[in-house]
Amino acid sequence: MTTVEKPPYERPIGYGRLLRKEDPRFIRGKGNYIDDINLPGMLYGAILRSPYAHARIKSIDVSAATSLPKVVAVITGKDLEPLKLAWMPTLSQDTQAVLATDKVRFQGQEVAYVVAEDRYAARDALELIDVDYEILPAVVDPRKALEPGAPVIRDDKEGKTDNHIFDWESGDSAATDAVFAAADVVVKQDMYYPRSHPAPMETCGCVAQVDPIDGQLTLWATTQAPHAHRTVYALVAGLPEHKIRVIAPDIGGGFGNKVGVYPGYVCTIVAALVTGKPVKWMEDRSENLMSTSFARDFHMHGEIAATKEGKILGVRVNVIADHGAFNGTAQPSKYPAGFFHMFTGSYDLAAAHCKVTGVYTNKAPGGVAYACSFRITESVYLVERMVDCLAAELGTDPAELRLKNLIKPEQFPYTTKTGWEYDSGDYEVTLRKALDKIGYSELRKEQAEKRQRGELMGIGVAFFTEAVGAGPREHMDILGLGMADGATLRIHPTGKAVLGVSCQSTGQGHETTYAQIVGEELGIPPEDIDVVNGDTDRTPFGLGTYGSRSTPVSGAATAVVARKVRERARIVAAAMLEASADDLEWEKGRFFVKGDPERGKTIQEIAMGAHGSVHLPDGIEGGLDAETVYNPPNLTYPFGAYICVVDVDAGTGKVVVRRFLAVDDCGTRINPMIIEGQVHRGLTDGVGMALMEIIDFDEQGNCLGGSFMDYLLPTAMECPDWETDFTVTPSPHHPIGAKGVGESATVGSPPCIINAIVDALKPYGVRHIDMPATPGRVWEAIQKGKQATA
């Protein structure tokens, strides 16, 4: 279903373009980020990190550091051992060192924690800590890590004699082999989705304060999941959960970087307990890039089978997943490779199978981050590259090949060969809209002319389906916590509302979007609704924001709780109007008596009435407040068609993304301005991934992407003026039909750009180029092609 968006309202009550409620504080410099928090007597923490990727710690001498003026304490792993805090559980049921005691296992690993009176003194003290290391051979390549005789990284684990973490499969291997055996055409391609980093502009950090009298711990932290973090602290540190308050104030971007529980948070809590003073810890940029949740690092071998007419039959994939030194990926427990088994993409296949092997290496832990929808980034990249490889093999247009194979609207709900149930979609309409809008056939003509002149222009097409809003809790949990979300809605007597949600904004504009959902359901204007998130004392339990789950889960909870309020309001209104509740009709903001529209009460009048003297029927307690927990029945499946145009300089290998059109379908659209912003952000990730970003390592395991000089992020110069459009296919099972959009463009854009680059390089016979397609790599591919054709 395609609809045309209504023109912007001045100030809509409900859905529509609404300027953000959070902006007035941000544009005045009055945001409240972690590093803006200053408490009386506050001390500063700093972390000493390992310079080596793999080394045994022979001794640590902190005496010189401790005797430095202004230094209050130096904490090492040995100090944490008696507290049973030297190790902590990860979100993947592994363990991770808080401060290393036996060995360091990646460069940048936490070794000691200094507490001092100011941040400069804390840094000075780091220089004075003397650690005696015995350097061990580092394991950098995950394929080598699996070879017999490779140094064992996790010898802390009893009986561990290799670096293998898990093998995981999805789909039907025998059926897939049969399809491949019978297929006319099989195309194979190795590809590497490089290790990258979410790199939010605000690094990770926290402030911990312990009340000496009642033992209450307050932790202000850069967290996308305050409630989940609180539970983890309760479990790790044995602190009573009701004595822990986690506050996420304004967060300067997350993108999955702020899902994990990092050693720095734990050390800061310990430091506050030990010193009795509030302690602040804030990473510097290198610490952020070198030690916190990286993303991707998937070595993939893909195969695609088709008939010679271009009907795609099957896809199979083998993956070596580099998880670093500790298995610290954040995803539902059942799925060690996240949602990678979405690799069947948007196509109707006869069979599919994947096998993923997780491996330890001497690198930072992490893996699921960076707007990846639990590894759907990797899966969409894989399938969209494979489809293009197939198109090249068959000599077909990549858009035509997709149109031929997309799942048809009448096939929804569609169950994939790896078990996902796609809720709704009309893929062909969306792809055709993109092709029309960008002028695909004219672009192909332009390209042909340019090729004649020896100019390299490429057109990339990608189609993606996402699975977001994790998830039904019988299938999805993190550390045993089901992925449901709560909402509470308080309606004050004057009709002003306060909504509490368990998800956490990291810039997405939740204060605005959720106020609009409440406004749509209750007719209360947005300025009369405050949205509270990020404080475990003021919001209901829930698992937080990542995997584009805020709108699908917390947004649903918000609609449901607002509807509960409305049903209460109906009863109160009936009492006020001396009518039967069944005889009342609702229009946005007001109940009235059927057939007598003049006789009615506004939601504000009803709110006052609910606290007033009107006689309410038995069983109704008064007040309109309500709460709910929303357990999603299924995930939601946003999708989109992306097309871009690149120009490649044959002399230098430099790629310029000239145009990029994203046609997204995220179901019901709450605030189109915010949606557009979310899409723009993800498209920029695509430019970063495809052209610039990589966290690489040398043979000794030295991180080569540890600063913004080395880990290149897109600036305004590399980004085109994004073009966007949309279709609307509501989710049938979501209370408001919304599907979530936060990560769509991050998922869909990298293959689109790589497809365009490969398309540009077609005259040189290039079939694939790994990300990032830096000028050097592109230039090399051109030279190789020249040699081959010479």
Add this chain to the structure above:
Amino acid sequence: MQITMRVNGDEVTRDVEPRLLLVHFLRDHLGLTGTHWGCDTSNCGACVVHMDGEPVKSCTVLAAMADGREVRTVEGMITNGVLDPVQQGFMEEHGLQCGFCTPGMMMAARALLDRNPHPTDAEIREGLSGQLCRCTGYATIVRSVHWAADHPAAAPAAAGAES
């Protein structure tokens, strides 16, 4: 050492370590936390303030170097209770999401408009090329700067966005 400077119009004098960075002076000593810090290598521009009217990365300037100078931060963008058009433009055109890069971005944009009141898209992109934003993808920032250029006298805050 003792330093004296004018910050957002007010004279301040403080005793500081010679190595203290201007960004930390503003944030930790003066409590002007609107100026942010985002990297170790002068790449991100979250810290941009004006020194004698010129944009500088305050992470790359010692507080001592600002001695005797006039410093303006995001907190000083409002004059007489009226938002700078750049501030208004960022709200109108959704030029911010998490808001972390925003103060530096707006200060850089202000400096650009002071030099060039009607920049083209390309000039805006170039003028902001020392600034990183991870949220917006820059297109809405370009639009925000155009909005400011088109509304040199800031209008009252638009509906839904008053504080």
